[in-house]
Amino acid sequence: MAEAMAPQIKTTPVEAQGADAGVTKRDFLQLTTAAFTVVGVGAIAWPFVGSLAPSKDVLALASTEVDIAPITVGQSITVMWRGKPVFVRHRTAEEIASARATPTSELKDPATDQSRVSRDPWLVVVGVCTHLGCVPLGQKPTDAKGDYNGWFCPCHGSHYDSSARIRKGPAPTNLLVPEYTFTSDRALRIG
Amino acid sequence: MALGLHDSQVSNPVLRWVDQRLPVVTMIQKEYGSFPTPRNFNYFWNFGALAMINLMIMIATGIFLAMNYVPHTALAFDSVERIMRDVHFGWLLRYVHMNGASMFFIIIYIHIWRGLYYGSYKAPRELLWMLGVVILLLLMATAFLGYVLPWGQMSFWGATVITNLFSAIPVIGPTIVTYLWGAFSVDNPTLNRFFSLHYLMPFMIVGVVFLHVAALHITGSNNPLGIEPKGPQDTLPFHPYYTIKDSVGIVVYLAVFAGLVFFAPNYLGHADNYIPANPLVTPAHIVPEWYFLPFYAVLRAVPDKLGGVVLMGAAIIVLFFLPWLDTSKVRSLRFRPITRVLFLLWTVNFFVLTWVGGKPAEQPYVLISQICTMLYFVYFLVALPLLGRLERPLPLPESISRAVLGMKASLGAGPMPGAVAAKPMEKA
Numbered sequence: 309m310a311e312a313m314a315p316q317i318k319t320t321p322v323e324a325q326g327a328d329a330g331v332t333k334r335d336f337l338q339l340t341t342a343a344f345t346v347v348g349v350g351a352i353a354w355p356f357v358g359s360l361a362p363s364k365d366v367l368a369l370a371s372t373e374v375d376i377a378p379i380t381v382g383q384s385i386t387v388m389w390r391g392k393p394v395f396v397r398h399r400t401a402e403e404i405a406s407a408r409a410t411p412t413s414e415l416k417d418p419a420t421d422q423s424r425v426s427r428d429p430w431l432v433v434v435g436v437c438t439h440l441g442c443v444p445l446g447q448k449p450t451d452a453k454g455d456y457n458g459w460f461c462p463c464h465g466s467h468y469d470s471s472a473r474i475r476k477g478p479a480p481t482n483l484l485v486p487e488y489t490f491t492s493d494r495a496l497r498i499g
Numbered sequence: 500m501a502l503g504l505h506d507s508q509v510s511n512p513v514l515r516w517v518d519q520r521l522p523v524v525t526m527i528q529k530e531y532g533s534f535p536t537p538r539n540f541n542y543f544w545n546f547g548a549l550a551m552i553n554l555m556i557m558i559a560t561g562i563f564l565a566m567n568y569v570p571h572t573a574l575a576f577d578s579v580e581r582i583m584r585d586v587h588f589g590w591l592l593r594y595v596h597m598n599g600a601s602m603f604f605i606i607i608y609i610h611i612w613r614g615l616y617y618g619s620y621k622a623p624r625e626l627l628w629m630l631g632v633v634i635l636l637l638l639m640a641t642a643f644l645g646y647v648l649p650w651g652q653m654s655f656w657g658a659t660v661i662t663n664l665f666s667a668i669p670v671i672g673p674t675i676v677t678y679l680w681g682a683f684s685v686d687n688p689t690l691n692r693f694f695s696l697h698y699l700m701p702f703m704i705v706g707v708v709f710l711h712v713a714a715l716h717i718t719g720s721n722n723p724l725g726i727e728p729k730g731p732q733d734t735l736p737f738h739p740y741y742t743i744k745d746s747v748g749i750v751v752y753l754a755v756f757a758g759l760v761f762f763a764p765n766y767l768g769h770a771d772n773y774i775p776a777n778p779l780v781t782p783a784h785i786v787p788e789w790y791f792l793p794f795y796a797v798l799r800a801v802p803d804k805l806g807g808v809v810l811m812g813a814a815i816i817v818l819f820f821l822p823w824l825d826t827s828k829v830r831s832l833r834f835r836p837i838t839r840v841l842f843l844l845w846t847v848n849f850f851v852l853t854w855v856g857g858k859p860a861e862q863p864y865v866l867i868s869q870i871c872t873m874l875y876f877v878y879f880l881v882a883l884p885l886l887g888r889l890e891r892p893l894p895l896p897e898s899i900s901r902a903v904l905g906m907k908a909s910l911g912a913g914p915m916p917g918a919v920a921a922k923p924m925e926k927a
Contacts, residue, residue, distance in 0.1 A: 355588035359563055364585040 618830030725830030792856030826887025
């Protein structure tokens with residue numbers, strides 16, 4: 309019954325009138341309406357998408373303070389930073405020397421030791437293997453340290469040297485050096 | 500046309516390919532484009548569309564809130580505060596969702612009021628009306644479940660009062676309550692399952708709304724005169740006339756919504772719900788949110804526990820029977836002067852019921868709630884059945900176009916056309 313009520317509508321498309329009469333007021337209204345609709349949709353979507361970003365409490369945990377005074381020479385500690393392990397190693401003189409002595413041509417991901425270290429004898433790297441994400445061994449004195457006296461990833465056999473650079477194995481890049489600063493002689497802040 | 504493909508008239512080739520296989524474009528053009536709609540709608544007819552928009556807003560904000568809310572008694576209250584303070588735009592999502600619930604009930608009550616005044620529940624729209632009552636019930640359930648989630652004092656004690664109502668059912672009542680709770684009182688299992696159901700029910704509402712609109716499109720809309728369109732001269736295509744009118748309505752609705760959200764976000768709420776739930780401390784006055792107050796008044800008006808529950812349910816269930824309770828052949832109260840006055844008094848009575856529902860259960864409020872409850876039911880169960888037979892209605896107009904355009908114009912003799920043609924804009 310509703311169908312029978314359909315009136316005879318001639319909704320003339322804009323082109324038929326506008327083609328020969330130039331730009332009409334209807335064109336202007338349609339364009340401005342469309343433009344404001346786009347702005348409106350954007351304005352509505354912005355808070356929804358924005359709410360997906362890390363919230364303020366997550367951002368507050370984005371920095372980790374580390375007291376490095378108790379770390380003895382040759383000792384490595386692991387701290388959590390943004391949900392990931394970070395290795396802080398108090399390197400021995402031999403470790404620093406062997407890292408410096410390596411020519412960069414031997415490295416899969418060339419980088420000098422000096423570029424990866426901000427203050428000797430401290431090395432700070434993210435303890436996540438750049439291959440597929442396992443946590444490499446080498447933090448404990450009893451751990452395997454690999455062929456280059458750094459870290460060894462047991463998952464697929466990546467070897468990292470005393471500057472945490474990849475030397476052998478499937479990992480493509482060196483262990484990531486995060487942003488960190490020394491807040492004093494005894495402490496540093498990661499992130 | 501190849502076997503199985505829809506004979507599509509869509510001009511754009513990509514859209515036509517889709518339309519041939521699933522005629523969504525044709526359907527949209529038919530149901531929301533050219534759909535013949537009575538030309539004499541007033542702004543009361545905007546509220547169905549507003550309800551749909553509100554439903555979409557509630558689902559969108561609800562989904563994003565659920566990304567941060569934790570449905571555990573130890574964490575729920577704090578997770579809401581975290582949303583308010585730490586989640587970017589969390590305060591906005593929460594306040595929109597919270598005030599959106601109130602907006603939903605404002606819209607739905609006005610939408611129902613329109614149906615009552617203009618006789619939209621009468622044949623052939625009985626099923627459309629009953630689907631609407633189902634939506635109302637689902638909405639009330641969803642709102643109740645949602646209010647429990649922040650786990651404030653009112654959340655907890657409102658949940659305790661309402662779930663305890665089911666213990667009034669003879670024999671099996673207490674067992675039902677234990678199964679509802681999943682525990683020996685409103686506790687963590689209750690909160691967890693309420694969260695699950697609160698997420699589910701809006702999608703049930705979407706399903707019934709689809710049926711509601713489908714039923715409407717079979718019978719066509721009612722209109723303020725309550726007389727059926729007799730031909731194309733009585734109707735207008737939904738687009739552009741009612742799309743633009745709905746746009747105006749949406750702007751007003753958004754303005755009211757924004758006023759609440761940005762300038763008075765807690766005005767309609769209860770301060771006690773900012774106190775974390777404490778099972779050992781009952782608030783001095785337990786009240787539900789404003790939209791439940793009339794039914795709360797009916798519940799407390801009856802001294803008997805089961806009687807109160809039954810009457811509160813009856814207050815909504817009576818709506819299902821309205822198409823048969825109202826015996827008048829005339830739809831719109833515009834042409835029923837006595838019923839119209841009684842209905843306006845019933846409306847005032849509904850506001851009084853709302854007010855008294857928020858008052859403590861003491862005299863004189865108890866007596867007032869009892870009188871108002873009686874008047875509420877008397878209108879539906881006594882007045883409407885009798886008035887349909889006894890009242891002499893005013894003469895109805897011949898047709899919609901005659902009433903709207905006047906005698907000469909609706910016959911096509913005047914300067915205005917009998918059928919509507921949307922003329923292109925004149926160049927200035």
